[in-house]
Amino acid sequence: MGHPGDVKQIKPQGIGARVQRKEDARHLHGKGNFVADMTMPGLSEVAFTRSPLAHARITNIRIPPTLAGQIFERRDLVGALDIAADSSLPTYQSSVQSPLASGKVRFVGEAVLMSCAPTRAEAEDLLEQAEVDYQELPVYADIHTAAQAQSDLMHEGWKDNIFVTLSADKRFDELSAKADVVVHRKMSLARQCQVPLEGKAVLAYWDHPANQLVVVSATQVPHLIRTALAQYLQLDQGQLRVISPDVGGAFGYKCILQPEELCVAWLAKTYRKPFRYVEDRREHLIAGANTREHYYEMTAYADKRGRLLALDAKITIDGGAYSVWPFTIGIEPGQAVGNLPGPYAFEGYRCVTRCVATNKPGFVPYRGVARTGVCFAMELTLNAIAQEVGREPWEIRVENLVQPEQMPYLNVANKYFDSGDYPASVRRALEMIDLKAIRSRQEVGESDGRLVGFGIATYTEQSAHGTSVFAAWGMPIVPGFDQAMVRLTPDGGLDIRVGVHSHGQGMETTFAQIANEVLGIDVSRTRVIHGDTGQTPYSSGTYASRSLVMSGGAVSQACKKLIPQILKIGAHLLEADVASVHFEDGCVKTASAHVTIDQVANAWYLNPQRLPTDVDPAGLEATVGYKPKVDTGAFSYATHAAVVAIDPRMGSVEILDYVVVEDCGVVVNPMVVEGQTIGGVAQGIGTALYEEMPYDTFGQPLASTLADYTMPGATEVPNIRIDHIETPSPHTEFGAKGMGEGGAIAPPAAIFGAVNDALRKLGGRIEVNQTPLTPRRLLEAINHAKQQTARGDV
The missing domain is CATH 3.30.365.10 (Aldehyde oxidase/xanthine dehydrogenase, molybdopterin binding domain)
Incomplete structure (x- = not known):
């Protein structure tokens, strides 16, 4: 026990403090652990042959018989299903993407063959010995030619090359008729790549003691990737563990299931050995040019002072060749039609948004979606x-x-x-x-x-934004509550486990600050565990500016849930009634004495004879699910x-x-x-x-x-x-x-x-x-x- 004056005064570390990022030290000293840093006995590197044509039928593939088991085409991937990004949006046309192209290719850079060897260079050399024959098809390199096409469409069974059309109409005719001023403009944004420092990266191996496929992937959404890989490899989710280590930037590029992840996971599942693929910069630029390409035709109706009365917008988005899992191409036009009005208070709105399929890589969410x-x-x-x-x-x-x-x-x-x-x-x-x-x-x-x-x-x-918003976009996976688990350690430190994952946001610091605000535990004594489906509670992941609010809210609520138990044990140690104590600055206090959270933890873990007889056996840990009230x-x-x-x-x-x-x-x-x-x-x-x-x-x-x-x-x-x-x-x-x-x-x-x-x-x-x-x-x-x-x- 101690007295109030004995409490060590420390620099504020809670909400609002400019605390130095905990994770920076390891990165600045070269101690990070990225997929490309990892080594394992028997590790094989994976390379891909990518299509040189934007739209063509695959007429023949010739692989030397001596290279069977080292070079793979789509039919070799037995047990791996095609990726189907379905949506319940009206007018939506679903696309199916094979892990390796099957039947035809739909953009330059689409993976057709896969090889593995002890080094990436050797794997690329093996692919030089295989040949692919193509029959060229009409190329839809822009939204205009694609939208007008009537034959040789992007996907079989489609009626045209339009992924989806969304619209809104609210009091437009009524309010536009009152305008004194009408302006008309056209604008467009070019197609971009995300270009994170680290491109796609995945390593997969079979954990024999656990009888489990382990996929180590540079992803923003480890729990979603586990769900997807289990579905498309036809495994129980318990047979899969996805680990996301340090991730060198993502910006949305890594929040979807990548075909390469499925291919490498299939290799590890099939051969029970470790395999790795790391995207090079040229692959990223060719096969990852997948965002921002929007075309706008805007007509605004205003009064004489410039007060906006109504807006008429036609938006066309170049969606590329495939809709991606799980967010689908529907999220881009959905965000466009929903967020075009921005922060402005006008009441007449008409908007039609079309997303057109073209012979380019599939459109992926990018920072700002x-x-x-x-x-x-x-x-x-x-x-x-x-x-x-x-x-x-x-x-x-x-x-x-x-x-x-x-x-x-x-x-x-x-x-x-x-x-x-x-x-x-x-x-x-x-x-x-x-x-x-x-x-x-x-x-x-x-x-x-x-x-x-x-x-x-x-x-x-x-x-x-949460369940109702994503459900309205027709996604196959909809986020719900985010969970956090917190646990005091025997010496009074804190472990926090969250299902989101950081790719540069500083979560290891900010979540520790949130915990400090509630429990007063120094951020240096708080450890945040994330990015591992085997160790963390479920979350749909890190995207849409959600992690601090959702998982941070769960951390706060979970820490608060510990306080009644801390108070009960602390009061008993102080030989005081629970009603007479309070929790402050990491201590249980009476008017004249206190015990620290370290002493409470010591009693629970190491000296249980000092605990009250009616202590809650749930201990000094809590798991809480959270989402905002709205x-x-x-x-x-x-x-x-x-x-x-x-x-x-x-x-x-x-x-x-x-x-x-x-x-x-x-x-x-x-x-x-x-x-x-x-x-x-x-x-x-x-x-x-x-x-x-x-x-x-x-x-x-x-x-x-x-x-x-x-x-x-x-x-x-x-x-x-x-x-x-x-x-x-x-x-x-x-x-x-x-x-x-x-x-x-x-x-x-x-x-x-x-x-x-x-x-x-x-x-x-x-x-x-x-x-x-x-x-x-x-x-x-x-x-x-x-x-x-x-x-x-x-």
């Missing part, structure tokens, strides 16, 4: 309204945003905004960027002939503002200043939030200015190396200044909202707004509206406007 595209389209449309009515873009936003007194607010697309002050984020961003000084600078002009422009974008980020998600929001300088002679764009004002509710660790935001903004800058996977008319990818696929580096990303507004969510544990995707949503809209603002100095109506904004595209827009002016078209 559709919201980068809808933010781009919505914000450029608002800029067009502002120009039409002669007002500042920020003024239009402030008037059109949902106002704080309207919260909670159900918007035109049935999104439930629980809390926040959206206009405040705009005003704060204007203060930080100093718009008045920018406008003065524009009047004076730049000595080097460049043009300066200002852009602003506001968005909402739907985070931690299932539709907690909406974060932010405003991004950018200042750019463009060179109208060279077509270059430099970002001079960039600010973010964000509100993700109660911030657990501001340093982690800011790191996530900066990383997201860097990806958004890539979307805006650099990243593109173009295809020719034959469906051939034209950027198969990082010499061709351009990404922003340290010199292209400015010093990003971040400010926080903190509006607690009334529906989540400790008021938190998710924010992991937000940084990547607004940059294209803010940067393009700034470029278009700068271009107005040249006169006429020059606008750019297609990502990425390369020098060629910028110069083409300038020259086109000059030609229009010369002809008198403007």
